[in-house]
Amino acid sequence: MFSWFANPHRFLTLSSWLAPICYALGALLIAWSLWQGLWIVPKDEYQGGDIMRVMFLHVPAAWLAMASYMGMAVMSFIWFIWRHEVADIAAKAIAPLGATWTALCLATGSIWGKPTWGTWWQWDDARMMSVLFMFFLFLGYMALRAAMDTRQKAARAGAILAMVGAINVPLIKFSVDLFTSLHQDASVITVDGPKMAAVYLWPLLASGLGHSLLFAGLVMTLMRAEIWQRRAAQIRARLMAGD
Amino acid sequence: MLPEFDKNAGFIWASYALGAIMIGGAILTVMMKARLAKAELARTQVRAEEARQK
Numbered sequence: 359m360f361s362w363f364a365n366p367h368r369f370l371t372l373s374s375w376l377a378p379i380c381y382a383l384g385a386l387l388i389a390w391s392l393w394q395g396l397w398i399v400p401k402d403e404y405q406g407g408d409i410m411r412v413m414f415l416h417v418p419a420a421w422l423a424m425a426s427y428m429g430m431a432v433m434s435f436i437w438f439i440w441r442h443e444v445a446d447i448a449a450k451a452i453a454p455l456g457a458t459w460t461a462l463c464l465a466t467g468s469i470w471g472k473p474t475w476g477t478w479w480q481w482d483d484a485r486m487m488s489v490l491f492m493f494f495l496f497l498g499y500m501a502l503r504a505a506m507d508t509r510q511k512a513a514r515a516g517a518i519l520a521m522v523g524a525i526n527v528p529l530i531k532f533s534v535d536l537f538t539s540l541h542q543d544a545s546v547i548t549v550d551g552p553k554m555a556a557v558y559l560w561p562l563l564a565s566g567l568g569h570s571l572l573f574a575g576l577v578m579t580l581m582r583a584e585i586w587q588r589r590a591a592q593i594r595a596r597l598m599a600g601d
Numbered sequence: 602m603l604p605e606f607d608k609n610a611g612f613i614w615a616s617y618a619l620g621a622i623m624i625g626g627a628i629l630t631v632m633m634k635a636r637l638a639k640a641e642l643a644r645t646q647v648r649a650e651e652a653r654q655k
Contacts, residue, residue, distance in 0.1 A: 396617075397604050408606035412616045419620075458627045465623075466616045473609045572624070576631045583631075583638035590638070590645040597645075597652055 364442035366585045373578040380575030387568030394561035402558070410558075412470045417546070417562055418569040419463035420489070424527050426456035426573065427492055430499070431524035434517035444581070446513040447588075449520060450503065451580035455573060457496035464489060467541075475540045484537035488530040495523040 363369065395414030402410045433449035436442055467486070468478045480486055499519050506512035534541050545553045552559050606613055 392617075396613075401607070407609060409609040409612055411606070411613050415616055415620045455627060455631075458623055462620060462623050465619055469612050469616045469619070473612050572628075576627060579631050579635045583635040586635075586638040586642040590642040593642075593645045593649050597649055 361440075361442070364440070364444045366444055366447075369444050370582060370585060373582055377575045377578040377582075380571040380578070384568045384571030384573075384575060387564045388572065389568075391561045391565035391568060395565070399557050399561060406474050409470060409473050412466055413558070414561055414565045416463060416466040416470055418566040419459050419466060421566050422569050422573055423456065423460035423463045423489065423492060424530055425570070426452050426459060427495070427520075428524060428527055430456060430496075431520045431527075434520035437513055438517045438521065446517070447581050447584045448577065449513075449516065451577045451584060453496050453499050453503075453516075455576055455580070457493060457500070459569070459573065460489065460493040460496060464493060471540070477540075480540055483539050483541065484533035485530065485539045485541040488526055488533050492523070492526055492530065495519070495526065499523075 391414055395411050399411075401408045405413075430449045430452040433445045433452065436445035437449065464486075467489075471480075472478050499516050502519055503512040503516045506515055531544075531547075533539060534543050546559070546562065554562070
C-alpha cells in the first residue's frame, strides 16, 4: 500500500482534487464551529464564563499539534524503513505547519490561562513544558534538515529526530494525569468517553475535523510544491551535465 | 453583529485574532510557495526544451 502512495506522479494526481475538497470542507466546518462557539453556545460559568469559548480554537490546535507530530514521526519511520521519497516529502511538509499549530496552541493556552489561573505561563507545569518541548522539536527538525548538505543526509537526520521525539506525544497526553498541572484533565478523549455536554462537544469536534482537513490540504499543497522543486532541480542537473 | 461577552472579551478576541493571523499566514505562505515552485518548474522545462532543440 505504501508503495502505491509513494509514487510522486500518483500523489500529484490524487492531491490535485483531494486538496481542494479538504480546503472546502475544512473551511465550512471551521466556519460552522466558529459560529456555534462564538454566537450560539451558552457560556459555561463552571469554566470561567465566556473565556471557555477559546476552547473552540485552543483544543483543535492542541489535537493537531500532537497529531501532526505523530504524522511526521510515522512518515519518517516509513522513509527510514522503505526509503519512499514521498514519505520524506510528507514529513518535511508537516514540520512547519505542525510548528504553526503548536505555536497557536501555546499562545491561545496562555491567553486562556491568564484570566483562568491568573498567570500567562508556569515554568514547572508538565503540560505546558511538554508542548513547548514539542514546538522546539518541530523547529529543531527544520533546522537539522536545513543544516545538512545533501537531501539524503537531511532525510536521515530528520527522521531519527522525529522518531525519537515521538516519545514526547504520549507524555503530553498523560501529563495532566501523571504530574501536578494547572491544566484541566482530559474531557473529550477519555476511557469513559467525553465528559462534555453535547452542546459544546459537537462544535468542538467539528472544529477539530475542520482544522484537520485544512491542515491536510496545506500539507498536500506543500508536498506538491516540494515535488515540483525536486523535479526542477533534476532537470537543471541534467542540463548542467549536458544530457 | 458581533457577540457580546463578559469581562474577558479582550482575551477571547485576542485568541481568535491570533488564530486568524497565524492560520491565514500559513495558508498564504503555502499557496505562495506552491505557485513559485510550479512557475520555477515550468521555466526549467522550457529551458530544457530549448536546449534539446539546439
